[in-house]
Amino acid sequence: MICRRACFKVVDDLDLTPLISYLSQVAEKSGCDAKLTLNVSRKTLVCEVCCLRSKKLIDVIKARFAAVKGLKASKCFGSKGLTAPSGWWPLSGSVCLGVEAFTGSPFCLDERNLRRHAVIVGSTGSGKSTTAKKIFKELAHNKLVLDWHGEYRGVAKRIECISLNRLRSLGQLELMDALANSLKLTDAQYYLLMKVVQMLYAKGGEFGIRDIIFYLKSLEELSRWIRESKYSLLRKLEMLTVRGTCKFEITDLESLTEGGLVIDLSGYVTEYAKKFVSHAVLAYLFAKARGGELKRTYVIVEEAHNVIPKSSELSVADKIFMEGRKYGLHVIAVTQSPRAMSENVMKNSYVKIIHGIREVDDAKYVAESVGDPSLWKEIISLDVGEAIVAQRKLARVIISNS
Numbered sequence: 001m002i003c004r005r006a007c008f009k010v011v012d013d014l015d016l017t018p019l020i021s022y023l024s025q026v027a028e029k030s031g032c033d034a035k036l037t038l039n040v041s042r043k044t045l046v047c048e049v050c051c052l053r054s055k056k057l058i059d060v061i062k063a064r065f066a067a068v069k070g071l072k073a074s075k076c077f078g079s080k081g082l083t084a085p086s087g088w089w090p091l092s093g094s095v096c097l098g099v100e101a102f103t104g105s106p107f108c109l110d111e112r113n114l115r116r117h118a119v120i121v122g123s124t125g126s127g128k129s130t131t132a133k134k135i136f137k138e139l140a141h142n143k144l145v146l147d148w149h150g151e152y153r154g155v156a157k158r159i160e161c162i163s164l165n166r167l168r169s170l171g172q173l174e175l176m177d178a179l180a181n182s183l184k185l186t187d188a189q190y191y192l193l194m195k196v197v198q199m200l201y202a203k204g205g206e207f208g209i210r211d212i213i214f215y216l217k218s219l220e221e222l223s224r225w226i227r228e229s230k231y232s233l234l235r236k237l238e239m240l241t242v243r244g245t246c247k248f249e250i251t252d253l254e255s256l257t258e259g260g261l262v263i264d265l266s267g268y269v270t271e272y273a274k275k276f277v278s279h280a281v282l283a284y285l286f287a288k289a290r291g292g293e294l295k296r297t298y299v300i301v302e303e304a305h306n307v308i309p310k311s312s313e314l315s316v317a318d319k320i321f322m323e324g325r326k327y328g329l330h331v332i333a334v335t336q337s338p339r340a341m342s343e344n345v346m347k348n349s350y351v352k353i354i355h356g357i358r359e360v361d362d363a364k365y366v367a368e369s370v371g372d373p374s375l376w377k378e379i380i381s382l383d384v385g386e387a388i389v390a391q392r393k394l395a396r397v398i399i400s401n402s
């Protein structure tokens with residue numbers, strides 16, 4: 001981050017309002033943050049600008065301010081090497097994570113880089129969720145967390161259960177996608193399920209997993225394969241209805257578009273249910289985003305290897321990694337098992353936040369994915385809360401835990 005200061009002598013009575021609005025406009029356009037301070041007793045006006053890239057902004061501002069009647073450019077005393085105090089500069093459009101390990105200067109991500117998706121990797125206990133929470137708090141956009149272990153309590157409004165009784169709003173294709181990806185269906189099971197789902201959509205009215213089970217049970221068993229597939233499919237669907245601490249309170253998918261939510265999946269007993277809800281949420285948001293009905297939204301996906309696993313089939317989450325950016329839907333995948341995750345995640349994440357990894361093969365895989373095979377030695381030596389952040393170039397960062 002580059003910070004610059006320009007100072008002016010106030011030689012006349014001055015209305016600061018147009019200057020402030022001009023300053024905020026140019027700063028916002030350039031992805032910078034700026035501040036004007038008027039020192040009445042000393043009759044000076046100080047303009048401070050911090051940018052991630054643009055060094056020239058202060059010259060543009062100086063030239064514009066010099067044209068203002070009542071201002072005269074003056075020397076800034078003690079302004080050399082101005083660095084942004086952490087926490088003071090809420091750079092518009094930036095997500096500040098902590099400080100650079102070697103320089104101690106604040107480290108912020110440009111929010112626009114996160115639009116090209118991100119991945120946070122690291123062994124268990126290395127600090128992944130702490131970093132993800134930091135990003136969640138800093139992001140000034142619609143945001144959701146798919147929280148597998150209930151780690152995000154107190155971070156934002158929490159939803160315990162997504163209703164599995166009201167699935168119509170999901171859409172037929174999205175529902176099939178969510179079921180197929182969470183239940184790992186065979187072709188025969190997929191075919192039977194599709195028949196039932198098509199029938200429920202054609203029938204009209206609300207329906208849920210229990211209705212799917214009910215109609216599947218009533219399907220005629222005209223052959224042995226139908227009978228076998230039907231009962232194996234029923235066993236999988238029943239897994240979605242096992243009640244844990246999640247009381248199946250009704251939170252409709254529609255309410256997800258309001259953003260700023262933590263979807264706590266820890267109450268679901270089975271992995272099947274956690275996966276189904278994750279896929280349903282992603283499929284719903286993606287459909288809304290493609291239809292232009294969703295404000296820019298970020299989704300943090302915890303345990304991403306479970307939601308976007310390595311597989312020959314493309315899941316909705318894979319599709320979001322490949323196409324979500326242009327519809328304003330962005331994912332931050334969090335995982336301790338990078339090799340178990342779809343290759344699309346590493347390939348399509350512009351920002352990679354790498355915490356300490358103890359498993360050498362995982363560390364080597366991640367090092368290769370950032371184009372620096374020798375980096376694995378540094379990755380295995382990172383302390384808790386330390387990370388290497390890879391964007392266009394690498395930075396070693398100490399993540400702030402506040």
Ligand SMILES: Nc1ncnc2c1ncn2[C@@H]1O[C@H](COP(=O)(O)OP(=O)(O)OP(=O)(O)O)[C@@H](O)[C@H]1O
Binds near residue numbers: 123124128336386398
């Ligand atoms: N940036 C940090 N600064 C200081 N301590 C940290 C930081 N990040 C994590 N910790 C410490 O490490 C512990 C584990 O962090 P965290 O829960 O974020 O790890 P994790 O990688 O998400 O682990 P898991 O894979 O088990 O979910 C935290 O409880 C905290 O005490």
Ligand SMILES: [Mg+2]
Binds near residue numbers: 128129130151
């Ligand atoms: Mg965690």
